[in-house]
Amino acid sequence: MVNGQKTKSKSKRVSMRKKSKILKKVKLHCEKKAKEARKMAHYKPKPSKGDDQEARHEEQVAAMEARRSRAIETYEQNQVVKKERAAAKRKMGLPDDEGDADIRQLASNASRRNSEFDMSKKQKVESVGPQEHSRRQFYKEFMKVVDASDVIIQVLDARDPLGSRCVDVERMVNKARGLKRIVLLLNKIDLVPREVAEQWLKYLREELPTVAFKCNTQQQRTNLGRKSFAKATENVDVLQGSDTLGAETLLQLLKNYCRNQKMKTAITVGVVGFPNVGKSSLINSLKRTRVASVGSTPGVTKAMQEIHLDKNVKLLDCPGIVFAASGDNEASATLRNCTKIEKLEDPATPVKEILRLCPAEKLTSIYKIDNFSNVDEFLMKVAMVRGKLKKGGVVDSQAAARIVLHDWNEGKIPYFTTPPLREVSEHTEFGAIVSEWGKEFDVDAVFKDEANAVIAGLPSLADSSHVQMNSSAPLTMDVDESLVQFSN
Template sequence: MVRNAESRSTAFDEQEPILEVDKTQQDAAATGHKDNSRKAYYREFRKVLENADVVLEILDARDPIGTRTLQVERMIMDSGVSKRVILVLNKIDLVPKENVDKWLKYLRNEYPTIAFKASTQNQRRNLGHSSVATDAATEDLLKSSECLGADMLVSLLKNYCRSVNMKTSITVGIIGYPNVGKSSVINSLKRSKVCGVGSTPGFTKVAQQITLDKNIKLLDCPGIVFAQQGQDGRTDAEIALRNCIKVELLEDPITPVEVIVARCPTEQLMTMYDVPYFESANEFLISLAQKWGKLRKGGIPDTHLVARTVLNDWNGGKIKFWTEPPAADKSHIGASVVTSWGEALDMNFA
């Protein structure tokens, strides 16, 4: 056990440069603090990776690629440590079913991927589960407060335990961007509210261990922003739209709204906010400010205040939006690696 722990630590120490790409400003904004708490967050993050046998990477179904931590996936695969990655496509109730199917087909070329809808119930005990498969769920069931996909995910984890002949429990690390629903997934798997849940980034600040059953222990990791401006095509505005930075701490809330206006059909925003036709984000925000009476001295529309409200609507899922998977893309992991995982993470284990 000591040798295993040492090898794990050494393997991830060698990957340290990958974890240093985040900007201090983004980390401080994401956690809600002005001081640099990046090292503390990385320490908690690395604790999860080092101790996990299986890593669940939680993705937002509306933007799976935008919420993937490819650097961490590469770090796990390149470390030489025997770990497995499972992708969990959360919030499937916010996108059309056919879009979910496309993403599952795309992502399963690289990793086992589970469609998931976390429970939205507020009580601490007996969070509802549905045994209905996600691909067979009705619209009413998707809109309900019950969890979907938990049975499939737990079965996959237990299948891994059996396949590798583990006599003791496995530790499952939960990682992902802020607000992709890591704690909600854990609560749904546990069927009770064991983790705090917040709609703002930085809610989970330390790694939390939860015992799911005698075979499975879960480690919830704080959400960390890994993307630097310009890296993988991700601008500061793109990062803000992933709810990685608290809206109230944004110096410029206008630019992210410009991205929203560019992404969403004009008619959709006109109908949702009951505003007349507009040709730019500035016109859109001016109309909203006038409609809501958000005016500064002299009757000047307070577009910054209105922009923050629009961003909160975006982060809360009120503005409907989803992405399409690329038509073709080369995997960053080899097909031979995927094949070598064998039946341990076979999606057809039933």
């Protein structure tokens, strides 16, 4: 009641539309409950997979424990019987069974043979050395490349071509069955002055066809740049870039050989050389794609890799040639990046060789240090400048020596060598080879434009800051004559 008046009550009637919805929901709910009830009437719970596995595991454990207990019980019974028999025999004054004595003798002999085998195996490992297996494997891969190739490209470092040249390679190629030819490739041509490159090309071409080359140094995966003759002559600073130079000359040389030899099938070209001279980089530069693994440390290529340059040329990448590792040439091999610097026990010895070859003024300007009198003082100052200190502020001379060796191998300490004087007898010896192979490769036509295309962009000797060194003697391969076998 409001203000004395009676209010009208609200109706509780529901519309038919709403009522039908409610009835429909109730019907669906009842059907769902009935369906679940029917399911539960016929439902039989199954054991879970985890419970079944656990039960089987318990049964297996119980069976194992039973077998173990039976075995222990049988063993104890046998021991008791043996002791009783032995006591009875001793009481009667009889000796032990002959079978037991034989078993003890056999066990003693087996133990002795095991110890002798272990000792002989240890002595063999110590005498052969830990790297013998890898050397044999690398050498076998090298022999596969030589055997399968029609033309062998020996990659040389332009800074020291004789030091990176292996005469054993040429000897084995000449011994191999079939018609095989050798081409020398003077890589890293951008690291030497123009006059030095011309001298080396003239010297090496008196023996074998030689190509000046610069590999691509770009980091992308594909579309590696390459300069042709026309583009290279336009810019004298092209060698300072990252594009490839000399690829046109090399490919033309191979095409001429195929045409003159009337080869209808694809030619196989093997790429060999010492570690870190640029074998894999050469293949990537020719393919213009990074198909071969490259790195600044030796041993990146572990096995022979086959790369199809096109339908007519197939390239074979070879692991770095293993040299004869003796104490006399260990420092020389390190300076040619033939050994891993991180594994050197005494990195100061090659650094001493660098100090002997390189003027002190050059090193002081490169490392921004004062004058020094010996190798220990030099390494101490380099370590102080580069922050190579041990715990307690002690100078780490070993780390400083490795830094210097890395700088030497990466070209941060520029150097070059000049070709030696050739004797008259050597001119006569190589004359026939130069004449015959020159016609097969048509070298006169190929090398006609090379001077303007590649050599012209090099800095002159007067403008360069390189260190001149004497040419190194070639290293020899660690050849096992039993492995020198070519397939028929």
